[in-house]
Amino acid sequence: xxxxxxxxxxxxxxxxxxxxxxxxxxxxxxxxxxxxxxxxxxxxxxxxxxxxxxxxxxxxxxxxxxxxxxxxxxxxxxxxxxxxxxxxxxxxxxxxxxxxxxxxxxxxxxxxxxxxxxxxxxxxxxx
Numbered sequence: 001x002x003x004x005x006x007x008x009x010x011x012x013x014x015x016x017x018x019x020x021x022x023x024x025x026x027x028x029x030x031x032x033x034x035x036x037x038x039x040x041x042x043x044x045x046x047x048x049x050x051x052x053x054x055x056x057x058x059x060x061x062x063x064x065x066x067x068x069x070x071x072x073x074x075x076x077x078x079x080x081x082x083x084x085x086x087x088x089x090x091x092x093x094x095x096x097x098x099x100x101x102x103x104x105x106x107x108x109x110x111x112x113x114x115x116x117x118x119x120x121x122x123x124x125x126x127x
Contacts, residue, residue, distance in 0.1 A: 069094035
């Protein structure tokens with residue numbers, strides 16, 4: 001194992017990371033290694049960025065049509081079609097950020113989607 005000093009880590013991110021390590025009962029170095037390993041393994045397929053749109057409707061076919069995870073950002077209204085299930089969403093959506101409104105089918109819970117979201121103004125489920 002190597003001793004490593006990493007400069008430029010955001011203070012808030014580090015504090016939250018350290019708290020997560022403590023919550024899991026592992027050393028910060030162990031959790032860092034795990035995250036680095038996952039990042040390298042995920043890095044085999046590129047992320048696709050879909051951004052700067054007023055409205056976007058996303059289907060299961062859309063998500064499965066690319067060979068890597070998708071990052072959605074800067075979208076006013078992001079709608080996931082009824083055929084998007086949690087396994088499909090979880091596998092193909094990397095992050096949702098800076099979205100004004102997310103509209104979800106019954107197949108997705110708000111909490112599931114929020115685990116991959118940041119800076120979302122509102123989220124609703126269709127009936």
